[in-house]
Amino acid sequence: MTTLDRVPDAELRALLDRTRTEYEAFRARGLRLDMTRGKPSPEQLDLANGMLTLPGNRDWHTEAGEDARNYGGLQGLPEARALFAPVLGCPPDQVVIGDNSSLALMHDVVAWAMLHGVPGSSRPWTREEAPAFLCPVPGYDRHFTILDAFGIRAIPVPLLGNGPDMDVVEDLVRDPAVKGIWCVPRYSNPTGEIYAETTIRRLAALPAGAPDFRLFWDDAYAVHHLTERRHAIANILDLTAEAGHPDRAFLFASTSKVTLAGAGLALFASSPANVRWFLARAAVRTVGPDKLNQLRHVRFLRDMEGLHRHMDAHRAVVAPRFDAVHDALTARLGGLGIARWTKPEGGYFITVDGPDGTARRVVALAKEAGLGLTPAGATWPGGVDPYDRTLRLAPTYPSLPDVRVAAEGISLCILLAALERGAAARAPAETAA
The missing domain is CATH 3.90.1150.10 (Aspartate Aminotransferase, domain 1)
Incomplete structure (x- = not known):
């Protein structure tokens, strides 16, 4: 033609x-x-209608015998963390189960970093002269909205089909004002690309000018496959630890597009130090998540094969x-x-x-x-x-x-x-x- x-x-x-x-x-x-x-x-959404009858009348106790209707359990039910730990690629004790929105968790983490800093920070990010994030483009508009809300500069970086242009990233990240980069490493929003292992290794080992630089690793589509092949990606927590930056990655995911969009579970995972930091901040804003919803998910999905x-x-x-x-x-x-x-x-x-x-x-x-x-x-x-x-x-x-x-x-x-x-x-x- x-x-x-x-x-x-x-x-x-x-x-x-x-x-x-x-x-x-x-x-x-x-x-x-x-x-x-x-x-x-x-x-x-109809595929998850079976959850609407769970956990069932008088069947609201966890595997440990705790009443899921009550307060507490800030990190999430152990059985829920064990269910989703393989999705995030880390041990259950490095997983936090929140309420329904991973976007809310990302917002909170940025807010807490601005107010308090993160492990490795010398001061809160609000006290930096002009904090910035790298933003692979085309990208997710709600990531950019979070930056706008906190006055964080957004620096576009081109995507190349196997992740961001790492030559550009490695050059820009030497600036200590650059505090983070948004990454949707698997089936990226909106390009659908999958980060190559070489790209992920370079992200893990970045020569960051900021000692508290973070990868905001939004693995939102980890289980949303469109073919029979379930694409795996390199484990970012393992690679950052190997590169000497164990606290570099904040991982996020959710079940909002897995079960019920307004009643899913938000997932956070990171290094032990980052998890302790997260839970200390979260304890100020809540006395615990919706554990009944976590119980519903465990009983509905059961295990990875069920997922x-x-x-x-x-x-x-x-x-x-x-x-x-x-x-x-x-x-x-x-x-x-x-x-x-x-x-x-x-x-x-x-x-x-x-x-x-x-x-x-x-x-x-x-x-x-x-x-x-x-x-x-x-x-x-x-x-x-x-x-x-x-x-x-x-x-x-x-x-x-x-x-x-x-x-x-x-x-x-x-x-x-x-x-x-x-x-x-x-x-x-x-x-x-």
Whole structure:
């Protein structure tokens, strides 16, 4: 197929006219479809409906015989920590089970670091002149929002397909003002990439200028596989210890997209020193988490095999939605040279890069056609994509038929925006001629 940059001017104008006609017909359908955020679908939530009857009448005692309805247990039930320790890659005594939101744990850890510092700090981060974080891009908008809330500078670092550009990271991290880096190491949000072992080893051994530098290791999609292959990554806690930086990594995860999105469990793991620091701070804000919910999770999932079976059921629901988006993009845009997109093997998103200067136009066209997309620029700090090209598609929530329709419309919007930009770029030459 001829790429658009090789299409003669008359054919380009004709294709633009045809595409506008198709778009207007699509817009006239009056659709209202939402692909803005990576929410589980109702079918996925239904997979955990069995939890709603747990732990059961008068069956609320833990394996140790403790009443899970009462206060206490700040670190979480031992059986819950043992269940999720393999997901995080550490012993159960280095795991903390919180309430439903890992994002809340990340927020708290940043807040506590700002107010008190972390193990290895000489002073609270608020007393640093201009604390900064490295932010691999495209990235997760809510990570950037946390930084904005605390006045922490966000420094973009490009992702290369196997993790952040480590040459750039190793250069920037020598600045003692750089206190951390956000990492989504497995099925990254939104690119879906998996950090290579060489990348993880370099992150573990970074020559950080700040003695209290931290990896904020958000392994949110650790068990969210889209193929039969369950991708493993190098163990960051083992590698940081080997590199002489045992306290470097803060690990986060949750079951919000595993069981019930508003009633999952948030997970934190780190070195023994960091866990003690975390629990000392947490003891000020709570007298204990929801242990009944922890008990529900243990009795519903039971063990790692039970977790894998449950996630296989998720994959059966979700994978066809991702295939539908890929098929639509390929059918409409394949071979034209105007866009590239990911085909992730896990996670919740598909990333599409169109021509520079078109992402905001695509989002606007989609909105006019009744398709809700994540705002252009959301994958960059400050909400500004300097190239205006990256789109984050979230195909999990709508039904499969709706995903097919939405993917058709999104592909059409990308093509129309590219054709408009291509025609505009050629117009001055035609006028001069």
